[in-house]
Amino acid sequence: MQPSDIGRLVTLGAPAVSPDGTVVAVAVRRVDLGANRYRTAIWLTPTDGSGPPRRLTGSEHGDSSPAWSPDGTRLAVVTGREGGGAQLRVLPIGVPGEPVVVCERPEPVSEPVWSPDGTRIAFVSRERAARWATGDDDRAREPRRIDRLFSRLDGEGWIIDRPSTVFVVDAGGGDPVAVAGGPYEHSSPAWSPDGRTLAVVADREPDWDLDETARIYWSTPRAAGTGRGGSPAPDAITRTRPGRRTAPGWPPRPPTTTWRPRRTRRRRWSTSRPGGRTSSRPASTAPGGPSPARAPRSGTTVTCSCPARTVAGSTCTGSRPTARGRAPRRRC
Incomplete structure (x- = not known):
């Protein structure tokens, strides 16, 4: 293998299968040796192999995280922005229409998930604290207060004043609303079948940064009442005990949620x-x-x-x- 062979490497993201099971959308990342950077685009390919893959997007700063609408006529994608941040866009698939910029965020966006009725999209992005309002020069901001052991991540930098937050936005565009935030790290939003509730993964205990515990919470996007940081406070639905509860998924009948246990050989009552x-x-x-x-x-x-x-x-x-x-x- 020669150093120039790095330009031949291709990395695939998580595949997203259309609701009718006929098409797969996947983010494909390649190396642009001339520009000395990565290029990411969304490709579509039929699941039966009846045709070659075709490129759907070609944004300058890359597209990722494809997510199909429930009716399969729209595809949500995350598009990078110059200088950082991201856009959440919706692209028409197989029907007339123009791409729609649903919202823009100063931080990266990930895990877009459509509501069952196709009217809203939940996603994960970091929420900047008030000290970021003074501009992009970190030296001009007020000092960062470190009161947690878990305060920064490789590849992310400081996160103590940029917690990972779950947002909900109208699919037609608008201002995103934080439904699970505060000083905690949230991920993996999952809509209930009736579209009234979101299940999320987090650890919202007082000493969340000192253990390896992850629990499942649910939040009502329009719920009243706020928790720390001014975000709606989700309710825990798994008990406080050691262990990790991840990948929430709703069965056809609400309000029960399921999660992926670390030990799969033993079934339990819940x-x-x-x-x-x-x-x-x-x-x-x-x-x-x-x-x-x-x-x-x-x-x-x-x-x-x-x-x-x-x-x-x-x-x-x-x-x-x-x-x-x-x-x-x-x-x-």
Whole structure:
């Protein structure tokens, strides 16, 4: 391998499959040796291999993070800006229309996710503190106060005054609204099926910077009340204990959320209540995955795993929730 061969290297981002399963959008990064920089563009390719890939975007500062709208007619992409920051754009796919700049941010944008009705987009970006309002010259700003052990990241620089925040913006354009922010690091927004709630990953405990814990919270984009930093305060739905809860995903029936456990060989009971916490305990290891059953108490959902998982009315035929919405003490 010769030094010039670096220009032949190609890096692919996470693929995004269209809702009908016929097309994949993916960010492709190449090395431009002449300009001494990376070039990133969005490419589309059919999933059945019936045609060659085609380039969709060609922005000067690169495009990334493609996300399909629920109807498959629009594609949200993140476009870099000169001097830093990013734009969130929406491109028409297979229908007449023009690209729309949904919003601009002074910081990079990532993880765009469409709401189920296609009217809003959630994304992650860093929110700058008030000291940044004086301009781009860091020496002219007031001193940075360091009161947390976790204060900077490789490739990001100082983050103590730039926390990772989840925003929601109208798909047609507008000012993004912070729905999960404060001094904490948030990621992985996931819309509920009815579009009223977002599940996010964070650790909002007092000593969040001293442990490796990650929990799942949910937030209502239009909720009243604020937490630290003036952002709406999400509610925890996983218990406070060591471990990481990541990659939240909603099943077809709200309000239960699922997450990717670090130990996948052991199934557990989990009880979730909107605005509350989740209790979890070992359950049957029968294959097939959990099925939700509505507990008698309003607002509580019990997820169980048992050989007879059929949901009939308000009970699970394999094992019935108690009146208080807790999982049974005995195995299925």
